[in-house]
């Protein structure tokens with residue numbers, strides 16, 4: 001791809017994107033980044049040998065594909081500043097959580113907009129990334145976004161109405177797993193294991209179980225049942241989890257996250 005790619009915002013997620021975009025084969029000469037934080041800007045630009053600018057407008061004027069990688073509350077200011085420099089030949093890819101494509105389109109001139117929702121494992125290349133298109137974007141724009149984002153993880157396309165569910169499942173999802181790790185490590189310590197041993201056993205168990213989920217064709221329920229022999233230790237654990245209705249609690253928690261995502265999107 002010979003198109004020029006620009007990023008507005010050089011924060012954590014932008015860095016993950018830059019690293020992924022370079023891995024996808026884009027020449028560093030075709031990548032440019034801006035940020036109000038000049039120290040952070042020059043660190044990122046030097047680290048990846050890409051061009052830098054302290055002017056967001058320059059990014060929009062000189063690039064064909066522009067990533068909007070600032071915090072959601074900073075999006076409006078940026079769009080008010082750069083919106084008029086967009087046209088129907090440019091593509092904007094937003095990674096700002098909870099900002100609808102229609103809100104972004106209001107500031108632009110018939111420009112194709114793709115909204116994406118990555119999660120933190122994207123920083124390591126293991127992200128679960130959902131993308132959706134705005135009213136001026138087409139299937140080619142979605143393909144371009146997918147090609148650029150797939151080095152940060154697996155990319156799926158969803159209708160925009162599903163973005164709140166995506167936020168609740170994969171956006172907040174890593175935190176649910178971190179909580180399970182937290183409880184497992186704490187309990188291991190209480191049962192007398194050292195912190196180091198608890199960390200190794202818990203972290204590797206989560207990695208191993210995730211790898212089995214990804215490589216196996218079986219449903220998680222079947223994999224769980226295979227570890228649960230009659231009268232055994234896992235069965236003892238699940239008797240308690242089922243009696244306390246852990247499944248219902250988790251379901252309610254995920255639905256609460258979806259509700260909150262909807263509320264935040266309305267406010268933005």
Ligand SMILES: NC(=O)c1ccc[n+]([C@@H]2O[C@H](COP(=O)([O-])OP(=O)(O)OC[C@H]3O[C@@H](n4cnc5c(N)ncnc54)[C@H](OP(=O)(O)O)[C@@H]3O)[C@@H](O)[C@H]2O)c1
Nearest residue numbers: 009011012013035036037069070071072095096097118120
């Ligand atoms: N991190 C995640 O796990 C994650 C996951 C999913 C989605 N996202 C989305 O990714 C976006 C970026 O998140 P992040 O964690 O990478 O944020 P971040 O590290 O704070 O990066 C944003 C950068 O943009 C800069 N900035 C602020 N206003 C600007 C402006 N007007 N023009 C140019 N640059 C400006 C910020 O500078 P200052 O620090 O000086 O403000 C900061 O360096 C967010 O919208 C978030 O919703 C993040």
